[in-house]
Amino acid sequence: MAMPGDQTFVSGNAFWGANLTVAVLNGTVPVWRLDDMATRIMASFYKVGLDKDRVDVNFDSWTTDVYGFEHWFAREDYRIVNGNVDVRGTHAALIREIAAKGTVVLKNNGSLPLGRPRQIAVFGSDATDNPKGPNGCPDRGCSDGTPEGTVAMGWGSGTANFPYLISPLNALQNKAIADGSVIQWVVDDYATTQMNSTARQADTCLVFVKSLSGEGYISVDGNQGDRKNLTLWRNGEEVIKTVAGNCNNTIVTVHAPGPVTMEEWIDHPNVTAVLFAGLPGQESGNSIVDVLYGLVEPGRLPFTIAKNESDYGVSLMYEPDNTYAPQQNFTDALYIDYRYFDKHNITPRFPFGHGLSYTSWKYNELKVRKINAGPYYPINARTPAAQNTNVTETPSSLLFPSDFHQVDFYVYPWLNNTHQSGLDGNGTKGPSGAYDPTGAPIRPAGGAPGGHPGLYDILYEVNVTVSNVGKRNGEEVVQLYISQGESDDPVRVLRGFQRISVDAGGSTNVIFTILRRDISRWDVTTQNWVISQAPKTVYVGRSSRDLPLSSKLE
Known part of the structure; x- marks a missing residue:
């Protein structure tokens, strides 16, 4: 197991693999350090019981097709690669609860929780479905523009496909039907004329606004991974102000990965409540309905929301400051988030830990x-002595087996030949203490996990x-x-x-x-x-x- 694998994506050049084999043979890495690496991997193998109960791999991260190549980049072994095994269990109920309890009521002038409004109006593209579908953007990153529907997950290689996505509008329609409420909506973020008319008819106006971020290999509307500002996306500020200008009970829900600036609209007298709902996942609409109607008590902020971008004490980096990757020097030590605000006596818009309750x-x-x-x-002890200190293998004994089939792009520990670079002579040595097989002093603050x-x-x-x-x-x-x-x-x-x-x-x-x-x-x-x-x-x-x-x- 080698992490990371290849040095550059899909190059086949490995940091470890045969390079680690060479390093052990020439003495750069002691053999007992290799034993330690393997022990840590195999301990996890036994911990989760894979020696007793294993199933064939039935999921492929590179394709959603049922049939495909088991070895995707090598284009080998065509077979069933996605068994579509349903492993969700009670996940839907759990994620709905987590999303609801993670929603934060930032402001509430008594308009929440909702009762049975006579007429509800819903505004903003964040309230509705993406016309491309919940999984219509690769890795959830709509590189051809900002997401057109509700945002419930960041983008990047750590994403999963939604089995479904309940939008706020769908859930609110179901609730309105059950309550006998009239419900209308305008989900075009730039249809201000229609917003004006619809907002004037309603006694409860629900505005949904958003921003999003993800991993840097996808750029969404110029946001390469991280957001390039803290403003709302898709005309969000104007949507709020347009609706609030026509409806004296405007309730704003923000879906975003972190803080957004709110000063343009937070003190508007017709903005009666504001909720921060984060990125809630597949039960997004149901969870926000649970909070809006008081079925679930909301949560608390895990970060500070400032009045001004400059209050955070850091500036955004728009371009890498060196050849390979951006480098940020964190000089504020322990003064991060609320600790920075406290140190500099800066009044935030909403402090860390803030969140309103529906009771007192x-x-x-x-x-x-x-x-x-x-x-x-202080701990005064040494680690155990190494049990194995001798390398018994030779380069010739570590060549690829003659009948072994190599899959392209895989990382293997075997050598291609006995003349590989590094095998002749001694390898580059590390600190002398790293080679002591009798053990090493345990640090005064060590002695146990944690x-x-x-x-x-x-x-x-x-x-x-x-x-x-x-x-x-x-x-x-x-x-x-x-x-x-x-x-x-x-x-x-x-x-x-x-x-x-x-x-x-x-x-x-x-x-x-x-x-x-x-x-x-x-x-x-x-x-x-x-x-x-x-x-x-x-x-x-x-x-x-x-x-x-x-x-x-x-």
């Missing part, structure tokens, strides 16, 4: 209990009472932040969150644990984690900027 909440009775976890000692086991000791228990003081049953996302106290530390960092369900009028206790790692800093001198003497404070609340309760950590 009260936080009280914050209690902190110190746990005696014992001392933290680092020193002592980092996971519980040092404090935090207990907070959260009450639902509204008239609806609801769910709240309780967030815990910690201030480390040093001058070069972020003002606060998120160290825990829990989503809880509380009936109207009820209360519950939420318990967090603070681990040693949660209040530790990296010390470059000792190469270990340390807890500084600076005073530390724990905060609990609803977002990074809404933290009503705090307590010192002794």
